[in-house]
Amino acid sequence: MTIAPIRAMHSAEQSAEESTVEPRPADDAVFATRRDIEGRLLWLSTAIVHHANRVRPNASGIKVGGHQASSASMVSIMTALWFGRLRAEDRVSVKPHASPVLHAINFLQGRLDAAHLPTLRAFGGLQSYPSRSKDPDQVDYSTGSVGIGATATVWGAIARRYVSEDAGRPAGRQYALVGDAELDEGAIWEAVLDPQVAGLGELVWIVDLNRQSLDRVVPGAAADRLQQMFASAGWQVLTVKYGALLEGLFERVGGAALRERLDAMSNPEYQRLLRCTAGELRERLPGAGPQAEAVAGLLGQLDDATLLAALRNLGGHDLAALDGALAAIDDRRPTVIFAYTVKGYGLPTQGHPQNHSALLTDAQYDELAASLGMDPRHPWERFPAETAAGRLCAQTAARLERTAVAAVAPSPVPVDIGRTPTGSATTQAALGRVLLDLTRAAPETARRIVTVSPDVSSSTNMGGWVNKVGVWAPSERVDWFHDDAETVLHWREKPTGQHIELGIAETNLVGLLGELGATWSRWGRPLLPIGVLYDPFVQRALEPWSFGIYAGGQSILVGTPSGVTLAPEGGAHQSITTPSLGIEQPGCTTWEPAFAIDTEWTLLAALSRLGRSDGGSAYLRLSTRPVDQSLAMVPTDPAARERRRRQAVAGAYLLHRAEAPQVTIVAMGALVTEAVQAAQRLAQQGVPADVVCVTSPGLLFQALQARHGQGTGESWILDQAFPADRATPMVTVLDGHPHTLAFLAGIHQVASRTLGVSRFGQSGSLQDVYRHHGIDTDSIISAALDLAL
Template sequence: MSNTDRETIADIEQRVLWLSTAIIDAANRRGDPSGLKVGGHQASSASMVTIMTTLWFEHLRAEDRVSVKPHASPVLHAINYLLGELDEAYLPTLRAFGGLQSYPSRSKDPDPVDYSTGSVGIGATAPIWGALARRYVDSHFGGAGRGRQYSLVGDAELDEGAVWEAILDPMVGELGEVVWVVDLNRQSLDRVVPNIGAPRLEGMFGAAGWQVLTVKYGRLLHELFARPGGEALRERIDAMPNPEYQRLLRCDAAEVRKRLPDGVPDEAGLAGLIDGLDDATLLAAVRNLGGHDPAALGEAFEAIDDTRPTVILAYTVKGHGLATAGHPQNHGSLLSAEQMRELADAVGVDVDDPWQRFDPASPAGRLCTGTAQRLHREAPVPEPVPELPTDIGRTPSGRATTQAALGRALLDLTREAPEAAGRVVTLCPDVSSSTNLGGWVNKVGVWSSDERRDWFDDDPETILHWRERPTGQHLELGIAEGNLVGALGELGATWSRWGRPVLPIGVLYDPFVERALEPWSFGIYAGGQSILVGTPSGVSLAPEGGAHQSITTPSVGLEQPGCVTYEPAFAIDVEWTLLASLARLGRPDGTSAYLRLSTRPVDQSLAAVPADPAARERRRRQVVAGAYPLRRARTAPDLTIAAMGPLLTEALTAADRLTELGHAVDVVCVTSPGLLFDAVQARAGRPARPQAEPWVLESAFPARRAAPLVTLLDGHPHTLAFLAGINRVTATHLGVTRFGQSGDLASVYAHHGLDADAVVGAATDLL
């Protein structure tokens, strides 16, 4: 790079530093009438300025994608502004309603954002799953390009366990397009990290098969290391604890001259080197880390090995270029008005006219224009998802579980709608066989970027055939639920990234849904549309005991934004709700779904599926809308029992016994408490999910048949407690409120008060 080019990059870097700092300053000068702190992270942004300027203006390609460190979002907005991708009116709106988001958001920010970030560890790992999704899409449908997937990560974020779960997954070692750049500023929110962690990180990434590139020093320090006394300087800085180094950044030149040679074996040689430097050069040398040297960073970017994942450990100073540089409490600190004026003078802008772009005819202006042209992408036009049936037409009989019904429905889909089935991809964290996906896996195969031999294909005792090939439609990850839903979210976003929709279904044990909930929720927030299946669930697991119970997942599903939740009672309900959920994926107005399934066998004749086609269709619409009347008393009811999932068996048994006692009983099967709650809200004119169907309330709970209510589910009873408010009736709510123990089903149900005796007792008390 010529000196002229370096000067141009330096000019842009300084302008990005100013703009990102000013964006946060403007937000806090705007203030909040409520008195709440607006916030922002000037120091965390400043440490990333050189890295991001170098990447965007020299190395990034249009096909590449970047996940930006959450607290560096103002740097992203500053760069997008200089590239003409963000209107000036947005610059003072950071954290304002309708303005720039606190952290990068694909769905809410007005300028281009590749990955939503903000929740620690999730934004960092998203490009891994984005790379996996890109490869899957490209192997099946083409058109996903070949770009790198960059992740800009703060070093403190590497404390997050989800990061290492992702790095260690067996699939990740093959993803050569993944590049992480670690902002190694050695500060967390509250302190300077005491130990020198880079060698440990190098070893951990290296052991996982990653290429490790360390960018520690800039050109000035390398020049000094080559002089007499330079080796002593290198040894001194290398051995210096982080807090001591950070303290040097806050010292004047005289204090640096005093502290730096202290305790060095070659004290005279180091002192001689220092004595030959003027104050400005000495202070610059102390700050001359590789993460602030475009040439050093450029060498690292050029050295990336695209055959395996790469991590670049870039040493930086938190707050580099600001008056707060290196201060241990600078994480959320703000420059004063005087410090902002000094920064404006230093970078050559007018503090009263802060949003200046470069003159288009200047070298920096021409580079901005050229970079914008180089990085321009046409917005993808999503392909329509192939038409899905609403009803395959089978009527299950005998005894079956809703878990087994999932695999059956997927296999039926391959026959009834093969084009739509070709868009389905399933994912498991090593639980395919135990969640009844074996038949589906045998049918569609396991996805792998390369064909692999199945060494057990000639073993007659092998039931699950593990055929790995690029055309496979099942992804098997390691036992880490966060990885599963991370991949699920990125597969669910392919419709908006590349215009190639897939229909992802992730299956895991329901007790671990809550472990996966945060990354899955964040994936939904970022626009990823997917189906999460939790199975087996509840205390209906009986022999598995308390460790494998899921008590709160029904209400979690009810509360999750951007998601429709179902807990089907019968196999036909699984089919209908699955097909409806698939039809909502891969589209601009789409939404995710959560299906909670059970391993308890249930007599399918209890579903009483209507034989008449019109009546069957009405039942299907009710199932999809959230509830349907399973049994109506011949007269006005004395009692209504509303139950969910496998406990419909107990509800019907109790209804039979109450009828023998002379009570008229209605039984309602609830398939989606969330949709019912939204129907209540919509009926009252309050905000609700667009999928809410208020008519279902009168269909399942008609006012003319209002009666005292007993609700029953294999989960926390408050999930269905709101049903009493539909017609303002007295009610008792039965469910699970404590950890259980192993046992047979009857004993466990009795222990939790879920059996028919408990329902009859609750009903008798009400009546």
């Protein structure tokens, strides 16, 4: 069998020219067996979607959906990988719309029972897209949010190195099977361009270059540009464009003209030819250029079946060519393989510009079954064990068998280090202080902590921690500023470092957080990952971080500085809506501490929930505003201190108790100072006020839901922070959107005023900005008097 050559770009300097890598000679018997499996995977993946839409009862009548065409374009690639080159230590991120192929592979290996195959997109069944946490079979990476599945392999590679005994040696490859339209996502290029990625030789991306997106044929021939972009970032670039049949034709008289014609052809024109009959092809394919006669002469020598097959004979469907590409991977640097494919290959819908979500009709389904030798009435069939394909499936299952990951309990986290802060302090600075305290009070726990930052370590008060633990790198690097007396932040890079610095890309930060937060389940090595970024940019990172939580990654995200308290910096650096994340984000608890001691207690509580099957993630919203720590009035009695700690962790505590309150001021974070001042001035006017300090609106909302029978949590914190016998009209105030705390008035159905920030900020002094948004002391007093008098 003739093997299609593979074109490789070896560096950015060589990107303008291509060299040929010759794959090993094909073993006809080996590839014949793989082709049998390829056909069965095409059938099973198509049948899984067909059954979900046209066989399973559907009372609602709403389309179930699925992606037969997107799966079909990946069948050859996944056959070549799983049944040829994949090893047990490798991990694979499968493009979202090819999930049926993954389940079919697991079924043929005996890793998934046939009873699951009819359950695609059913409640409790196979998920719409691969899911580590919800699918019943082995899934390495959750995908579904376009682009994130591909970049997850980058962060998975770094996380694997971080927990490895030898950080410089890859432990298995990290494959990502990527749709070409996914390369439109900015997150892809933020990851590719991060300086650390060029050294990840275990990274292999295979691009399914079918030249279609959801709605259309991609108009431009962008492959060359994409290849050059990867090569410029230091990647090895391999291209598998044509299959053996076409390569053989290229060697014949007129073949050079045919190659030139196909290479120059636009994507839409090629896709249109896929819909043509053989007769139409003979008219259209030669084109109108000077080489048309030579092309027509070659086509005239082919029968109709060969002509139709040749047009579709792309490298991404040639198992030998794909195997050669996989054999040519250079493990010294990341690799991307561009595999040209036909979307819907092997289906009646192949190449149609609107085939993305198209479903085969019953007649087309029966026709496909007949062509593949399958019985549509009994679609779920494995190969008999005694056949060559059956033996290969069994051998593949044995080769890919993994040792079960032993659960390792994370180191215990103390609940209270014992320090009582004094003077004036910020919650942002308290974060770094707590991390340093942990290195002395709980060194085993501290060794599990890994911090990540997008180039804001010094500006978020992480300098002391970085100096203490060092910066992680696969190998030790020279610190050329170690003897510079004016250098405050010491950048010591070594394999034992515990801080990872990324470029200015928040999506990269949370992508890495998600994978560091999954090492407990992937490798049995629980880590305590903390990511620190500016709070205004939390929302930029929220979608990929949320997806990481869904995929099982447990981490702590710290947003600081926050709110309009960054008064001089104006709206560009002021966050408004982030306080409500704890109410709205599944799998995450949000805390916004007002005092340094609250920061310590809530951070320790968040750390204790990481790296465990019943754990979860956390978001801490911190401030750069100095606050008088004496306002916290931390009890000196040990029992009373512990009671305060439990309340702070649970969501709120009564900070200031009036004799006979006429109004309750509820404040969060930096605005506690104004709340206390307002209570003092109200008392002078004969309007006593309680002050409640809220640390977590999300936990309070859960408690209220539980009280109403709509959740399984406990509601004791409501009785302690908002006792019924002290229920009065309520003023809520925070440095964020006022709706965050508005629900609290519903605890006892009291009248309320909600103060906060609902407009983009202005630059100015703190007093001016607070006054502008109506969250200053005078505004709190005015709202309280309106309610109390």
